[in-house]
Amino acid sequence: MRRAAQLALVTLTFAAGVGEATSAGLQDFAAVERGRYLAAAGDCGSCHTVPGSDHPLSGGRPIETPFGVLVAPNITPDRETGIGAWSDEEFDAAVRKGMRRDGKRLYPAMPYPYFARMTREDVKDIRAYLDTVEPVHNPVTVNHLPFPLNQRMAMMVWDKLYFTPGEFWERADKSKQWNRGAYLVEGPGHCGACHTPKTALGGDKSGKRLQGYTLQGWVAPDITSGQGPLADWSIDDLAQYLKTGHNRFAAAAGLMGEVVELSTSKLSDDDTTAIATYLKDVSGPKPAADSSADAHVLAAGGAIYQDLCSACHKSDGTGVPNLIPNLTHAATVNTGDPTTVLRVILQGAQSVATDKEPTGPAMPAFGWQLSDAQVAAVATYVRNHWGKAPPVSEDEAKKERAKLDARTN
Template identity: 40%
Template structure:
């Protein structure tokens, strides 16, 4: 993330969590005025925190543009979605929206005028957000300086640009439902589930998609279309499942971007930098508790069939030579690295996923951990795309996936070439 993923032609890169006051003890929504019991300054401050949790700025602000004035073009398999202006300008923003109008958008995916919204605005997750938190977000956005900036039209292909098509999609993939506490679980677990499933909308990236952009159940991982990154499974301990991690290590990774066991790169680095690092540690802890509790639903891993042909043997030998020349000084000859600056490669799950895309892109474009309060001087890996051709990158990645106990299939030059020209965002 940061964020982004597709939900019916839409990428969203967000991540999130909530403040200590985010989780209210009751399951019922209560009257819409419940949040107004807070003073206006408290309500706005709470909304500002929730906006960080949802990483709203990631989609609603262009690079170098006015915060929340919209205009960011999100490329999807169905065309281009342009984020709207959500400053309180009455003509071009949401200045005329009431708290009820905002709630309808968040919970039901409908604009003030009743128009169906595209799930670039991830209401399929935000529907779980409680009314009092929606009201706090509304109060915060209404407190911002208004910016008069007309919204640009989307550029979706037919029939995806038709409201009737969107209505059919919603019938298949969307059911409004506020999060309900699981009374068999702890308060902390429920807080984490509320954040992960709702404002954090982790499933937006970490789940596979149907051909129509609908999200599959669970957090089983999936390729993020157009962005060209693989968001690993959060329920498979062979990928990014956290069942065998210490909770403190999960918190460290989510809050700072680095830990003794892993470092975040790509879209997830943006998620940590723009959203997760700004959350209360108690909220990140709650998310970690929930994520660690997810059962490992992946089938038992089968050893990859080992190619012993002369061509494969030559490729691995070439990869070993290139690794010694370009990589061993940081990641060490034994692949153990020097964490957290130089992540270990031996047993690194990012190298062992079925899709090798993340490893390919990091070798091509470099790997950069986020700069955070807990990691203020992040180490970065330089890009090797300019100095290695496709076959050489394939050889290095194949070597990494087959060394130090790693056991994953080799990579071809054709696979590398597929991602050499993919935009970085």
């Protein structure tokens, strides 16, 4: 009898242990899946993976900044060159506080001013996911900035000026959907890192949140609500663009194409709608019409447009819904900075490929065919005829061509 009781006790203890292990395993799996989703929402792959690489998140991709080049570090769980030896506390300090393991400060190319809005639990889940990624031994020299910008002590001043720690707080006067969108935009999505104008020191300009900025040779347009370039986009239009890379008006290209392909297309429909709901509620300035373009330049640009562009975008600029951008509602057409328009005319642009939508035709390059004056003329025609943006000069086209040549040579 006593032996039977002992066996029963052992059996119960073993069963309890198995139950606890199974429960822990399920809990870890859930954390990994949440982390995988949040890593996509945070667009970690765009910076930390070299395009075309077979080793995701192993670092080595150059990040162009107005101050020089930084190289994204290895965030795989390799213990020597990645984050495998980091504690959860060290990882959280880097992501939400901009602090390295050695106590030195990170540069804001790592968007910790935005990631600071994330919860500790969400950051811990991202770490749980990264621990499951294939470890890759890839030492990376991150800092390629010129002296004295390569001295991290200067970041103490920068943080004082531009970094405000603190998690996101929901607003009681807004809906659950609005608050979810605000969290994603202001936190993991770090939309303002590209779409908010910057000061001479690279910090966000207060009072101009999400009103557009130019970086790495592309314009991140004003994405504020009803008065900006996206004025005529509905919540559904914006959500579809985030999910698929195109809608009835526009198609994503360049850096935004990567964001869609690697990040927003991976989000749930509820979350892309939440982001759109929030953005449509962020007010911004109304662009003023600019009619100062020379009539002869407009005539020349119109002729070039009809010859080279109208076959795809149509004579009236409306394009093909969900395939070819509608120039009458394209954000980049209505943006003050002509960089993106010039770039796609000169260099062309690849369409975004997502899991659920067909890939649209690529925009061909015309830089080989058009002179700087002709590029400026057709850019001016498009931006003046269907937008409210100022004219483009031949000198601007020449400078953009030189920048593109420098990037590709």
